[in-house]
Amino acid sequence: MSAAFVAAAAMVAAGVQAGTAGAAPGTAASAGAAAASPAQRTALISAAQDGSGATARSLGLGTQERLVARDVVKDADGTVHTRYDRTYAGLPVLGGDLVVHVKGDRRTVTKATSRSIAVPSTTPKVPATTAQRTALAHASDASLARPAQDTVRKVVWAASGKPVLAWESVVTGTQKDGTPSQLHVITDATSGKKLYAFDGIETGTGTGQYNGRVTIGTxxxxxxxxxxxxxxxxxxxxxxxxxxxxxxxxxxxxxxxxxxxxxxxxxxxxxxxxxxxxxTWDFYKQTFGRNGIRNDxxxxxxxxxxxxxxxxxxxxxxxxxxxxxxxxxxxxxxTSLDVAGHEMTHGVTSATAGLEYSGESGGLNEATSDIFATGVEFFAKNPNNPGNYLIGEKIDINGNGTPLRYMDQPSKDGASLDYWSPDAGGVDVHYSSGIANHYFYLLSEGSGTKTINGVTYDSPTYDGSSVPGIGRDKALAVWYKALTTYMTSTTDYAAARQATLQAAADLYGSGSTEYKVVGDTWTAVNVA
Structure with missing residues (x-):
């Protein structure tokens, strides 16, 4: 490791005091993060940016590549995780984000792509107007699909396959159910081929009028x-x-x-x-030491x-x-409690891993919102809305009293996936989320039949095995640690397994029971 990189990492590491030893499971310290004030976090990011040139050189990035520091997390043991976006010749690199992990003189890197970032030319052969037309054609199912001004930008697309020069078009409009749409369409700037599409509006469901009399901040x-x-x-x-x-x-x-x-x-x-x-604010603050959605x-x-x-x-x-x-x-x-937790968590995901809202990463994005919404429900201890592993249970959207989603056996809703298969990336993100939702339930509570807060669950496994669970607090800590320090914009289910195993190793040790159960539970939902 270069001396310049070590110096930059040391400058970042010096900014936050270590967390409290011996904290209870589920607290900020036990989750591995040393809480920083907004001012400290700003200083950490600024220091990381000051050292970004040295960091880029130490990683062997090309001369036209630059790193833009987006977040810094320091663990209680002194490990510093710095999340960077990347540019190439001044252009944003979509799918080029990475996280640098430094502990003492040891450095590892988690990358959204392992490919080198380079394109033959930054001069497009396909004009922006053609990219807009392609985007409009793709948005034909939106009832008011039309491009807004200044919504086409030149980028390098690196999230899938070989990096290419591309146009990112954003088509704004309204979906058929009334939800706004901000459809991002990536078009190859050389061939004009559509490469990828995702919507910037992230949706969820719930209900209101069920929290009873509560105290609110005014x-x-x-x-x-x-x-x-x-x-x-x-x-x-x-x-x-x-x-x-x-x-x-x-x-x-x-x-x-x-x-x-x-x-x-x-x-x-x-x-x-x-x-x-x-x-939701209190849940993130008291459980993980997170100070708001962006931690600012x-x-x-x-x-x-x-x-x-x-x-x-x-x-x-x-x-x-x-x-x-x-x-x-x-x-x-x-306006139910789980909806608030779900929606605010989309913001947390955007501020951390930035999981793309399409394919397997989109399923993980949705599941992350369900997972922490469940955490919020249990945290609140509201007698009118007790914690459970059901999503949208009070809305009765099906008209028969059943919930929108089940975490113990997602397929009970008729569409969600219980287990991973090679087709998972082609399933709507609200249904491919079932794999991670099922994983979280099993990791929290284990397989088999049990009753929690008056709700009976019976969770199966892909291979018929029995898994014991590690408890909800530890399961939440593992997922949060993985999300904030090891997942990237392109993380799929196989990479999520590795991210949570690394998180469990950080939190509890690679020889711990928790580490073994994390791995066994992924196997139980067919993620190897």
Whole structure:
């Protein structure tokens, strides 16, 4: 390792004190991360960027390649994990992200691609207008598909196959169910062939009016109150008044008593959304030491009453916000606790691994939101919405009282995958997520029949084996560690297995029971 790289890593490592020894499972220290304040995190990233040239040289990157520091995590044992995006000749390299892990004088690297980044020319043969037409054709199933201005950029596409010069077009519009669309289409800038597509809007489902009477963070302003939580980064909840654009109107009230549990009271949905954001913030902070979605102490915001009879909810990175519809007939706002946890976690994933929302990485993205939404439910200990391994259990979207998804046996919903197969990458991400959801349940609770909080589960395995589980707190710690330090934008199920094994080794040791069970549980869902 070069002296310059060691110096840069040392400068980063010096910025955060180690975590507390002997912490209980599931706490920030036991999860392997030493908590940093927003100011410390900013300083760490700045130091990493200052040393990025030396880091690039030590990794043997080409002369036209540059690293852009995006995040730094320091473990309690002093290991520093620095996440970088990459550019080539000044162009963004999609699928070129990497994480450098430094412990003492030992360095390892996790890359989204193992291929060298180089293209014969940065001059496209296919014009941007042709790429836009290709993107529009691909977006033909959107009801209002049209390109916005300044939504085509030249990039190097490295997420699949040999790196090529490409155009990234973003087609904005509205999907048939009313969900906004930000469809990213990657087009080869030499041949004009479509290479890849994914939607930037990440969706989920849930329900409202089920949290009961709760305490929420508000702010007094003059003689009235605002639904603004200054203790949690300034999170606020706004009313879209059935609109589908804009930031909405901040909820205010003459007293600090909000809603009445009925959908006819517009504040009711706001209470559930605000409470869900609050519990999700606290879950990440108290469990992992994470200070907000981007770990920078800044809150997102929630918009309720989106559209007319809109039966969905979604996270949007472009506004850094969560949005909730009011459900069929505008009578069942989709503002349940698991929805809030699910949507905010899409933001966490975007800020860390950046898992592409398509193929196997898209399934892992969706599963990550389900996994931590489940963690939020158990964390909140709300008697009106006790923790379980069911997703969307209160919405009754099927009309027969069944949940949207089952983590113990995902195929019970009629579409989700219990186990990995070579076809998993071609399945809708909400259904390929079943593999990781099943894995998480088995890792938490083990196989076989059991009853938890009044819900009975019976989880099978691919090979008929029995797996014991390591407990939910440890399973969450392993997944968070893997997500934030070892997964990249292109991580698939095989790579997720390796990421969680490395996370388990970091947290509990490579000879530990936890490490062995992590591996055995992946085998139990047919991921080798």
């Amino acid at each position: 702010t007094k302003s003059g003689s009235s109150y605002q639904m603004r939580d200054n203790t949690r980064g300034g999170h606020q909840t706004t009313d879209l008044r059935q609109g589908s654009s804009g930031s909405g109107t901040l909820f205010t009230n003459s007293s600090d008593v909000w809603g009445n549990g009925s959908a006819s009271n517009r504040q009711t949905a706001a209470v559930d959304a605000h409470y869900g954001a609050q519990e 102490g800044v809150a997102s915001y929630s918009r309720v009453h989106y559209g007319n009879s809109y039966v969905n909810a979604f996270w949007d990175d472009s506004c850094f916000c969560m949005t909730y519809g009011d459900g069929q007939g505008n009578t069942h706002p989709l």
